[in-house]
Amino acid sequence: MSSLKSIAKHPSICLIDSSTTLRELRQIHAHLLLSGLLNEPQVSGQFVAAIALRSPGNIEYSSRVLDRCENPTLFSLNSMIRVHSKSPTPQKSFHFYNRIRRCGLSPDNYTFNFLVRACAQLLVRGVGESVHGALMRHGFESDPHVQSGLINMYAEMGSLESCRRVFGGILDHDVVCQTAMLSASAKYGDIAFAEQLFDKMPKRDTVAWNAMIAGYAQCGESRQALNLFHEMQLEGVKVNEPSMVPVLSACTQLGTLDQGRWAHAYIEKNRLRMTLTLGTALIDMYAKCGDMDKAMEVFWGMKERNVYTWSSAMNGLAMNGAGKECLELFSLMKKDGVLPNEVTFVSVLRGCSVVGLVEDGYKHFASMTDMYGIQPELEHYGCMVDLYGRAGHLNEALNFINDMPVEPHAGAWGALLNACKIHKNMEIGELASRKMLELEAKSHGAYVLLSNIYAENKSWEGVSHVRRVMKSRGVKKLPGCSVVEVDGEVHEFFVGDNSHQMYNEIKVMLGEIFRRLRLSGYMANTNPVLFDIEEEEKENALSLHSEKIATAFGLIRLKKDVPIRIVKNLRICWDCHDFMKMVSRTFDRDIIVRDNNRFHHFKGGACSCRDYW
């Protein structure tokens, strides 16, 4: 036995890791074969498992080795099931599961755990249920990891009910399966139940804390996510890489660059590894908080990049108006041998759209099916309509919608409507809004756009008609809200908000801004017919859009060389857009606004969106 142990630790096997090449594996294999060691099931098992666990890129090779092996160990077969469960071909797990029986072995709790996870990936009707049945027959339903896998599987299959049934059937809840149930509940928006589980866990480990933080972030409870992370540190729980991903995601949602920077510094100070996932979350955070330079710095600093990493960076560039750079990155990605997916193409098309590259956009759109076998989805069609529309090719945009092989969705008509607003086209605009409102009768934005198209074309009866319809249908909207961060503290302003403790100073500053802007020729949007995106309380002189209040506050509290960063929950309106441009020139300040659509970088009187809104 002792000799077996030393064989199992054969130095060449210990050397295998993710950088090992196929050639090197062949050499190790030949070496083991020549020395006769490979006949030992333990050694071949170790060899196969080492490849499976530490060098998944060479999984095909270890699969062939294992297939030729007379007496594979359960350990090596389990390892193969495990790698395939996380691969794009989870069905291959079953090949090794079947081999377990044929070799006269019996599956253990590890086998079923990995197999269940393979089913969660596979998502073929009935397969998960039959594996569930098989593991019950083998008596593994009381294993906490198997239970956790089952809950996770049913969550993936879309049935919170089944998760609850599994969970309810367990007498003694282990932390592992409680954590799985916590994640499943959060995934389906039942954050209250997730909290309840978290609160009554007898022992909360890092994984449980991470799951709860991620649950908050997924449900859009960003503040709660950040609060819980701070609590986690106070409790002295060990923080690791997966802890930071939802923390960054919360910063991304809030648009709070200072907090995001703090999280980045925390990662470095605690020497957390810059894994693919963590790096991608960091790039996304910087991109969506408006610091695209920093996002690219992180991007280029990464050792490896997958399709998520590339797509995040490309999406960031597109959102920030850097369409050319987005397309350059796309060619580099392909050169790097990374295969684009459907999400990548959303970024590519948006990149083309923001700089008006109609031809390139069409070329890339066609390449989706021709070269990559990716079926365009609604988002891609929406991007194409936006591409044609923004460039002023309204008829082509309309034809494109009419030729769509699937039923056009509200987003496609919305993109066309938006283009009609930019290019002041009333006829197509009416058609687009009618179609859009058939699909989304309560879409506030559609009414506003249509009304403004009428107003700009001086069709007053059109304007009043829209208003009547809106009222009769009870269309509601979110109140506009803008957020500014000063010294890591988040300040929130609503439309016409006078509740801030510094409101008196803000009021004085607003007066000063308007006085100076008027001297430079700014005409406040006084057209009483032009429909305001946040029209309510317009008659109140102090009722200003939240981004104007936020700008005044930023001018007071932020140093001159620091850009004023504003995050808005709605789309910025034309008047505020003009206002921002003029403030950026008159006060010589950079202003960066993230609205719910994209970024606007105001500098020296111009905007990065080139007034394409």
Next chain:
DNA sequence: CTAGGGTTAG
């Protein structure tokens, strides 16, 4: 030295 938690779009 096999089991849990995390990322892009909408």
